[in-house]
Amino acid sequence: xxxxxxxxxxxxxxxxxxxxxxxxxxxxxxxxxxxxxxxxxxxxxxxxxxxxxxxxxxxxxxxxxxxxxxxxxxxxxxxxxxxxxxxxxxxxxxxxxxxxxxxxxxxxxxxxxxxxxxxxxxxxxxxxxxxxxxxxxxxxxxxxxxxxxxxxxxxxxxxxxxxxxxxxxxxxxxxxxxxxxxxxxxxxxxxxxxxxxxxxxxxxxxxxxxxxxxxxxxxxxxxxxxxxxxxxxxxxxxxxxxxxxxxxxxxxxx
Amino acid sequence: xxxxxxxxxxxxxxxxxxxxxxxxxxxxxxxxxxxxxxxxxxxxxxxxxxxxxxxxxxxxxxxxxxxxxxxxxxxxxxxxxxxxxxxxxxxxxxxxxxxxxxxxxxxxxxxxxxxxxxxxxxxxxxxxxxxxxxxxxxxxxxxxxxxxxxxxxxxxxxxxxxxxxxxxxxxxxxxxxxxxxxxxxxxxxxxxxxxxxxxxxxxxxxxxxxxxxxxxxxxxxxxxxxxxxxxxxxxxxxxxxxxxxxxxxxxxxxxxxxxxxxxxxxxxxxxxxxxxxxxxxxxxxxxxxxxxxxxxxxxxxxxxxxxxxxxxxxxxxxxxxxxxxxxxxxxxxxxxxxxxxxxxxxxxxxxxxxxxxxxxxx
Numbered sequence: 001x002x003x004x005x006x007x008x009x010x011x012x013x014x015x016x017x018x019x020x021x022x023x024x025x026x027x028x029x030x031x032x033x034x035x036x037x038x039x040x041x042x043x044x045x046x047x048x049x050x051x052x053x054x055x056x057x058x059x060x061x062x063x064x065x066x067x068x069x070x071x072x073x074x075x076x077x078x079x080x081x082x083x084x085x086x087x088x089x090x091x092x093x094x095x096x097x098x099x100x101x102x103x104x105x106x107x108x109x110x111x112x113x114x115x116x117x118x119x120x121x122x123x124x125x126x127x128x129x130x131x132x133x134x135x136x137x138x139x140x141x142x143x144x145x146x147x148x149x150x151x152x153x154x155x156x157x158x159x160x161x162x163x164x165x166x167x168x169x170x171x172x173x174x175x176x177x178x179x180x181x182x183x184x185x186x187x188x189x190x191x192x193x194x195x196x197x198x199x200x201x202x203x204x205x206x207x208x209x210x211x212x213x214x215x216x217x218x219x220x221x222x223x224x225x226x227x228x229x230x231x232x233x234x235x236x237x238x239x240x241x242x243x244x245x246x247x248x249x250x251x252x253x254x
Numbered sequence: 255x256x257x258x259x260x261x262x263x264x265x266x267x268x269x270x271x272x273x274x275x276x277x278x279x280x281x282x283x284x285x286x287x288x289x290x291x292x293x294x295x296x297x298x299x300x301x302x303x304x305x306x307x308x309x310x311x312x313x314x315x316x317x318x319x320x321x322x323x324x325x326x327x328x329x330x331x332x333x334x335x336x337x338x339x340x341x342x343x344x345x346x347x348x349x350x351x352x353x354x355x356x357x358x359x360x361x362x363x364x365x366x367x368x369x370x371x372x373x374x375x376x377x378x379x380x381x382x383x384x385x386x387x388x389x390x391x392x393x394x395x396x397x398x399x400x401x402x403x404x405x406x407x408x409x410x411x412x413x414x415x416x417x418x419x420x421x422x423x424x425x426x427x428x429x430x431x432x433x434x435x436x437x438x439x440x441x442x443x444x445x446x447x448x449x450x451x452x453x454x455x456x457x458x459x460x461x462x463x464x465x466x467x468x469x470x471x472x473x474x475x476x477x478x479x480x481x482x483x484x485x486x487x488x489x490x491x492x493x494x495x496x497x498x499x500x501x502x503x504x505x506x507x508x509x510x511x512x513x514x515x516x517x518x519x520x521x522x523x524x525x526x527x528x529x530x531x532x533x534x535x536x537x538x539x540x541x542x543x544x545x546x547x548x549x550x551x552x553x554x555x556x557x558x559x560x561x562x563x564x565x566x567x568x569x570x571x572x573x574x575x576x577x578x579x580x581x582x583x584x585x586x587x588x589x590x591x592x593x594x595x596x597x598x599x600x601x602x603x604x605x606x607x608x609x610x611x612x613x614x615x616x
Binding site for chain 1: 257258261262263266269270273274447448450453454455456457458459460494
């Protein structure tokens with residue numbers, strides 16, 4: 001059963017340097033996400049991954065097409081959609097002068113829910129930091145706290161926007177385990193990433209975006225079989241990174 | 255009336271504000287310095303340090319010297335002209351009076367010399383005037399002549415005539431403007447720059463919840479800070495509030511609402527943290543000059559008076575002055591309350607029309 005149905009989704013912005021013309025940051029993409037899946041959106045910088053996520057999260061207006069989440073049209077039921085999703089953003093900034101417990105209670109109140117902050121902090125392995133301020137946390141701890149904030153409403157779907165960017169291997173692995181645990185408990189997870197290993201390790205299915213279009217979608221193995229170059233002299237087969245480069249090219253993006 | 259989400263968020267904003275001790279102190283600093291200054295100058299003025307050189311030996315000059323010395327306006331040091339001149343140059347004396355050798359007022363007019371160092375005397379005109387007035391009264395005493403009249407000043411409305419009574423309401427209005435704009439305009443830009451607004455708006459919070467919480471928290475902050483300044487002014491400067499406190503606090507609340515709305519607009523115009531400061535300054539500075547905070551609008555050139563009267567700070571300052579000095583009520587309809595109603599409508603219309611949440615949060 002699909003929990004997210006995206007059809008011909010479109011987002012246009014004025015062309016930088018020429019405001020009269022527009023370009024499509026997201027150019028009519030279509031995909032469905034099943035209940036309980038971990039769905040990854042891969043793409044180079046500027047591919048439209050975050051814009052797609054922001055439209056699904058109700059942070060950005062949808063210019064064309066439709067997005068249905070748990071049977072609710074995002075364009076017309078944005079606040080109801082926000083009640084059933086959890087969002088971890090790329091930027092992890094919070095109000096000054098508040099500790100982790102106070103921030104979690106605040107986020108709970110924004111969903112009109114009384115939460116057990118210790119339980120949430122335990123879930124992300126930050127119970128010992130309940131009185132700390134976010135700026136006192138390490139990079140990995142900040143990302144875990146960010147996920148804790150996204151879990152205050154016990155969401156059906158968790159959106160993770162490049163959750164492991166800038167983390168060391170241990171912190172990265174720790175966060176992957178957390179995502180796996182949440183998914184095992186029944187949560188659908190949608191994540192964007194640059195990290196091929198992450199996509200291959202975590203995702204049940206992967207969509208690859210480039211220049212606003214969805215250019216491939218399948219399971220990691222399916223993509224490897226379809227798109228990875230034939231191994232010539234190497235005994236081992238290619239990986240998702242090979243698929244990514246084969247599809248989007250080697251040219252450096254901003 | 256308020257949802258538990260709005261009340262909790264308002265409580266959080268209050269907590270954030272009061273945990274920032276530096277900000278609390280800085281917000282109180284400006285008005286407290288003013289009150290301190292008035293406390294200082296409001297007491298007995300310091301006597302003028304006057305050097306007295308008596309070159310005469312007659313009885314008249316002796317009586318004259320004694321009368322000068324007994325005048326509380328002066329702190330007199332007698333001595334030689336050369337010694338006192340040195341003290342004058344060092345700033346230890348404000349002025350020196352030199353009584354001539356042939357001092358006598360019965361036969362002819364004697365010339366008293368007043369030596370001053372104009373570069374060191376800031377209020378030269380006032381000091382010369384004070385010395386002149388004192389010397390004239392001493393002369394009258396010597397001649398045993400009664401003054402022709404005395405001047406008794408009475409205000410037509412029988413209110414206090416002190417400058418602090420005029421200044422305080424304007425100062426309160428200026429303080430509430432700054433606190434309100436800092437609470438909305440500056441905060442919005444800062445929260446947007448750091449992505450905090452974006453984080454808030456992925457939750458089901460609606461823009462109105464956020465606005466109501468900020469308005470609620472900021473109004474309480476303004477009322478508390480104004481109460482501190484007002485309390486000190488009443489206790490230390492003997493300021494009398496002629497109107498009711500209900501009207502006074504009502505006026506402060508309405509003023510806070512107007513400036514919060516205008517602050518949100520300024521915050522949405524400014525795209526960056528660097529831009530918000532000049533934008534806010536260009537809004538607040540003309541008001542500080544033209545809103546009659548420090549001196550009455552009627553003393554300004556006639557051509558700017560209509561503009562000055564129309565400024566929101568003028569309207570609030572006048573409204574507060576009417577309540578504090580004249581005992582006006584907020585409920586009585588007059589040109590000031592009309593001005594407030596117009597500014598409430600104008601600021602609310604502007605904020606709802608031009609404040610784009612999607613842009614603010616993105």
